[in-house]
Amino acid sequence: MMPLREQTRRKPAMLLAGAAVLAALTLAAPASAQQRDPAYAAARANGQVGEGADGYLGFPAAPSPEIRHMAEDINIKRRAVYADKAEAQKATIDDYAFTAGCLAIQRTAPGEKYEGPDGKWYTRTAAPPLLDSRCPKGAPPAQ
């Protein structure tokens, strides 16, 4: 958070713009108007990023700096969401992230990559994905 603050001190206009964007996003969130960024969607479809078993995006192969930056940015946002929700559920962030990872792997589309319980990367097919034995069983959540 410190670099952000320093950056915004240098550019007050950016702060206002950022706040405006943030407010817009926050207002838009309940309407679920957000979708995946096109770059993120493409990276998923190409298998450049995959759903890790720990609830975060991972890299089946060495990523380009742009892909790495984008995935790490998403992972930071995911962690913030996990932390918030885990606290409300009185659970640890890792347990919440793991649970979300189970579900995120289940809702991968065929062709996307996911991390199996053995730590290897698999390409999702029409068949159910390989899940950790601790993942909740039952019907996968709706897309």
Add this chain to the structure above:
Amino acid sequence: MKNPQLTNRAHLATTGPMDRNERGKRWPTRRGASALGLLVGGTMALGGCISVNAPDKPIVIELNINIKQEVVYRLAADAGNTIQDNPDIF
């Protein structure tokens, strides 16, 4: 009761109720019965197929997995909502 002189070298023809612990008895004594029980028990033990061996490794109960599974089940519904509420990062 009995007259040894009448039977001489042979055992008594009849055993009186009070004479069961003497030689030449007709009914098995308690010692005989327990010997018979031992024999039957021994035969069953030898013939039975159940053999229990002590494990050579320590018995480990993985409690952590069970606890985690319980937590994961509890969180599943909420995590599903979280994913649907944040379609930009999932």
